[in-house]
């Protein structure tokens with residue numbers, strides 16, 4: 001796992017090193033040049049003779065690119081810098097650029113230009129970096145300057161795409177989307193939130209020696225990031241059973257989901273939990289303890305699809321984790337069931353996942369119930385998408401709107417999830433293209449592994465079942481002692497994302513394809 005930081009945190013960490021004369025810019029530029037060389041080698045047989053053009057602003061971001069061009073020039077690259085931007089209304093020129101960088105480039109034999117040569121293989125976007133404020137329309141700036149980016153050129157953003165807020169992921173104007181972003185010192189949260197993932201392309205991090213200083217950031221301000229190619233602890237959380245396991249020791253997942261209106265939600269949530277391999281999955285209807293005909297239809301559907309499921313109407317049975325809410329709708333009994341399970345969980349310390357319709361039932365009185373569950377050793381996990389979180393905010397917070405007093409109106413997903421988690425004393429799993437998981441103590445994780453193939457009805461029900469399984473299953477004693485609720489939720493999110501990718505390999509799919517794909521992913525993880 002890597003950590004991500006706001007631009008302000010990165011800039012603060014840089015200060016002592018810059019004051020001590022550390023050559024941060026040259027380290028950053030060297031890393032950028034290496035990444036460009038790698039691209040050139042992959043796309044062209046020869047590095048020497050290839051053209052790399054940088055769109056250079058007047059700040060240090062431009063300085064990075066100028067130094068990188070100087071390194072590339074020494075490797076035989078045709079290196080060209082094009083000043084882009086304005087100062088007091090007048091277009092900037094070479095004289096306005098970072099002086100040392102410009103001199104380094106010229107001394108190395110590079111050149112200044114007013115347009116991007118047609119044979120350019122790589123265009124470096126170095127107009128603005130973390131010093132960007134306000135808004136900018138980069139394509140219009142380029143058009144006004146008579147600069148055209150050739151269609152065949154690969155666009156590499158220096159630190160962040162110019163015009164992207166490096167902390168929040170907002171784009172107040174328009175940016176030039178990058179194929180690759182080479183970022184320096186630490187991963188910026190803006191590359192992972194909001195519009196960031198859409199415009200940053202692949203992200204490579206260059207170590208410039210900030211890590212020790214960033215490590216001093218309070219943990220509630222660091223954001224853990226699960227990298228695409230390393231695992232959130234999927235293997236540890238969804239580990240195979242130990243040799244002397246029995247069905248109760250492996251974990252019993254109790255799921256109250258579905259209604260006559262949405263019977264499929266029950267099947268999908270149950271299917272996900274079953275697919276992870278647990279000791280038992282119980283399905284519990286939302287009617288009174290006697291059940292009724294309507295609920296029996298849902299029950300029959302669940303058992304027909306999954307004969308191994310124990311279906312009934314009593315909440316008071318064995319449960320190592322509860323999942324409440326997928327497909328409940330607004331039936332008259334859901335509220336009683338919701339209250340009953342929260343009270344039971346408070347007495348027993350059972351983790352509870354509140355999804356979909358259950359989220360609509362939460363009010364401020366429940367905060368004390370959630371605290372009770374945590375005190376008893378359990379956890380509460382809310383799994384809203386942005387719309388559901390908005391409704392929670394309206395109901396629970398006195399100031400539901402996004403607060404911009406910290407200069408991060410967005411970081412929206414991160415900030416909103418953290419705020420809600422702290423307010424209600426529960427973990428908040430905020431679903432979307434970037435999934436945010438916030439703990440009540442301020443810690444957070446981001447995962448961008450999931451693709452848009454997951455945006456299909458019932459995919460959230462599947463995720464709720466996976467989170468329930470992660471919280472209720474018994475972990476092997478060895479090697480998993482340090483896994484906390486945040487890790488378990490993160491593992492479920494990652495498993496969901498990997499299942500989406502796996503299912504997609506066989507073509508477009510609906511959510512019922514996810515549970516079989518979960519089994520395939522776990523078979524590989526376990527190998």
Ligand SMILES: NC(=O)C1=CN([C@@H]2O[C@H](COP(=O)(O)OP(=O)(O)OC[C@H]3O[C@@H](n4cnc5c(N)ncnc54)[C@H](O)[C@@H]3O)[C@@H](O)[C@H]2O)[C@@H](O)CC1
Nearest residue numbers: 024025059060061128129130131132133134135159184185
């Ligand atoms: N993080 C690190 O470890 C390092 C960061 N460095 C680089 O330094 C960069 C930050 O440099 P700076 O602080 O000089 O800032 P930038 O180079 O990001 O941009 C600042 C310039 O752009 C102008 N500007 C900002 N917003 C504008 C807008 N909306 N319209 C028009 N002009 C605007 C400012 O007036 C200023 O002249 C980083 O992004 C990174 O590339 C490296 O040089 C050293 C290592």
Ligand SMILES: Nc1ncnc2c1ncn2[C@@H]1O[C@H](COP(=O)(O)OP(=O)(O)O)[C@@H](O)[C@H]1O
Nearest residue numbers: 431432433450451452454455457458459460461
């Ligand atoms: N564009 C996207 N890219 C990646 N993941 C997405 C995207 N849109 C939605 N998702 C994921 O798909 C799932 C959808 O869940 P949800 O909205 O609750 O669906 P439903 O309620 O229909 O089951 C979530 O895990 C969410 O993170």
